[in-house]
Amino acid sequence: xxxxxxxxxxxxxxxxxxxxxxxxxxxxxxxxxxxxxxxxxxxxxxxxxxxxxxxxxxxxxxxxxxxxxxxxxxxxxxxxxxxxxxxxxxxxxxxxxxxxxxxxxxxxxxxxxxxxxxxxxxxxxxxxxxxxxxxxxxxxxxxxxxxxxxxxxxxxxxxxxxxxxxxxxxxxxxxxxxxxxxxxxxxxxxxxxxxxxxxxxxxxxxxxxxxxxxxxxxxxxxxxxxxxxxxxxxxxxxxxxxxxxxxxxxxxxxxxxxxxxxxxxxxxxxxxxxxxxxxxxxxxxxxxxxxxxxxxxxxxxxxxxxxxxxxxxxxxxxxxxxxxxxxxxxxxxxxxxxxxxxxxxxxxxxxxxxxxxxxxxxxxxxxxxxxxxxxxxxxxxxxxxxxxx
Ligand SMILES: *Cc1c(COP(=O)(O)O)cnc(C)c1O
Numbered sequence: 001x002x003x004x005x006x007x008x009x010x011x012x013x014x015x016x017x018x019x020x021x022x023x024x025x026x027x028x029x030x031x032x033x034x035x036x037x038x039x040x041x042x043x044x045x046x047x048x049x050x051x052x053x054x055x056x057x058x059x060x061x062x063x064x065x066x067x068x069x070x071x072x073x074x075x076x077x078x079x080x081x082x083x084x085x086x087x088x089x090x091x092x093x094x095x096x097x098x099x100x101x102x103x104x105x106x107x108x109x110x111x112x113x114x115x116x117x118x119x120x121x122x123x124x125x126x127x128x129x130x131x132x133x134x135x136x137x138x139x140x141x142x143x144x145x146x147x148x149x150x151x152x153x154x155x156x157x158x159x160x161x162x163x164x165x166x167x168x169x170x171x172x173x174x175x176x177x178x179x180x181x182x183x184x185x186x187x188x189x190x191x192x193x194x195x196x197x198x199x200x201x202x203x204x205x206x207x208x209x210x211x212x213x214x215x216x217x218x219x220x221x222x223x224x225x226x227x228x229x230x231x232x233x234x235x236x237x238x239x240x241x242x243x244x245x246x247x248x249x250x251x252x253x254x255x256x257x258x259x260x261x262x263x264x265x266x267x268x269x270x271x272x273x274x275x276x277x278x279x280x281x282x283x284x285x286x287x288x289x290x291x292x293x294x295x296x297x298x299x300x301x302x303x304x305x306x307x308x309x310x311x312x313x314x315x316x317x318x319x320x321x322x323x324x325x326x327x328x329x330x331x332x333x334x335x336x337x338x339x340x341x342x343x344x345x346x347x348x349x350x351x352x353x354x355x356x357x358x359x360x361x362x363x364x365x366x367x368x369x370x371x372x373x374x375x376x377x378x379x380x381x382x383x384x385x386x387x388x389x
Contacts, residue, residue: 007073007188007189007257008257010069010072010073011069011073011253011254011256011257012254014068014069014072014073015064015065015066015067015068015069015072015250016065017061017064017065019061026065026250026251027061027062028062028243028244029062029243030243030244031056031060031243033054033056034052034054034055056240056243057238058240060243060246062243062246063081063246065246065250066081066241066246066247066250066253067079067081067219069250070188070219070221073253073256074192074194074201075192075194076194076201076221076222076227077222077223077227078221078222078224078227078228079219079221080219080220080227080230080231081205081217081218081241081246082240082241083217083240083241083242083245084204084217084218085110085182085184085202085204085205085206085207085216085218086112086113086204086218087218087234087237088202088203088204088218088220089113089116089182089202089218090116090237090239091233091237091239092149092200092230093116093117093126093149094233094237095229095230095232095233096149096226096229097121097148097149099124099126100125100126100146101127101146101148101149102126102127102128102129102146102148103117103126103128103129103148103149103150103151104128104129104131104142104147104149104151105117105131105151106130106131106132106133106151106152106156106163107130107131107132107133107360107361108153108156108157108161108361109152109153109156110153110157110182110204111349111350111352113153113182114130117151127146129142133153133154133156133163134161134163134292134293136164136168136171143172143174143177144175145175147172147175147177148177149178150168150172150177150180151182152168152179152181153182153183153184154181155185155186155286155293155297155301155304157185157335157369158284158307158309158345158349158363158367158369159284159362160286160291160293160304160305161286161292161293162286162292162293162294162300162301163296164296164300165181165196165197165198166196166300169196169198170197173197178199178200178226179198180198180199180200180201181193181198181201182201182203182204183201183202183203184202184204184207184208184336185207185305185307185336186301186303187203187208187209187256187260188201188256189256189257189303190260190264190301190302190303190304190305191301191302194222196300199222199223199226200220200221200222200226200227201221201222202218202220202221203221204217204218205217205219205252206218207334207335207336207337208256208259208306208336209249209252209253210248210249210252210336211252211255211256211259211336211337211338212252212337213334213337213338214248215244215245215249216245217241217245218241259338260303262374263303264287264303264304264305264306266306266373266374266375266377266380267285267304267305267307267308267372268285268287268304269377270308270370270372270380270381270384271285271287271308273381273384274384277388277389278389279312279313279389280311280388281310281311281312281313281366282310282311283308283310283311284308284310285304285307285308285309287304287305306335306336306371306372307335307370307372308370308372309345309367309368309369309370311364311367311368312366313366315364316344316347316366318366319344319365319366319368320344321387322368322384322387322388323343323368323387324387325386325387326386326387327383328340328375328379328380328383329341329342329370329380329383329384330342331343333349334371335371337373338374339374339375340370340375340380341370341373342368342369342370343368343369345363345369346358346363346364346365346367350363
């Protein structure tokens, strides 16, 4: 709306469309289709000579408000809202890949994203190579003339490894491939992959964008040229965002900045406490100075996010004891919620991997993952102290 607005203002003021009722808050348009004034008007909408709503699988005013606001926050020409984070990733893959193409993905991406590429894309003749997120030589070695897409998540889950987005973009662009960054963990409030050279940034809005564990959603951001084909596919597939979910997410954006700041502050306090605890063998959080990715995270992020992992001595039994000793934290695999969550990756999120794959990925039996929420940091720490002392 205004080129000079700061992020916090854009998050509250961008993209508002008001009906003749003059509602102050964003309207929720629960309608599957739209009326035309005449047969001629209907014909004009269908042949494109009149631009407007036809059917909510194509466009909906509430969804459009969310898309416009999100695009402003992500620094993108265009944002396409999707039914979930996975449909955002599928949309990008279907719009930009074809038989014979090669994709290079990092080994540490979200498990279902790995399945999408390995199990389904490969079935249609797209070859997939997995590399270590932070090993630039491995990325370089994997790329060839049929590479069309590089896909990474940074910081990674659950070990908070950080990849250099600018370097990955250089590698991708040398062979005319696209760099796609899943920016779910940072959100546009903490990291702008497009400004760092990525071609597409995408999001599971289910996590911090909603931030209160209510709805599923996804977003794909980039230039018109790259996002338009994704929109075309989503409209055909039907995986567009529902008006209700768009409305919830739109209101979520208004508090995104504040929430992310508090998430980050709490996460750093919890990580620092864990780091000083005698029963903790190692803490994985890029916000800690001792973490390998710390310097890079300082350069490319404005905050370190809220996923903190740590290893306890004594493997799975001890990890289970620490998890079971908590009384307040939610034992669930979800993350990005106001409520802090705790989970044992080796037997849940990464349980489908073989022991060898888990070792390769650095997921030990004593590893615990926290998604630090918005409760008082003292209370989160006190809950962890029940099992850790
Ligand atoms: C949850 C998640 C997804 C998938 O999103 P859904 O909304 O569950 O479909 C993709 N990427 C990351 C990093 C996630 O955390």
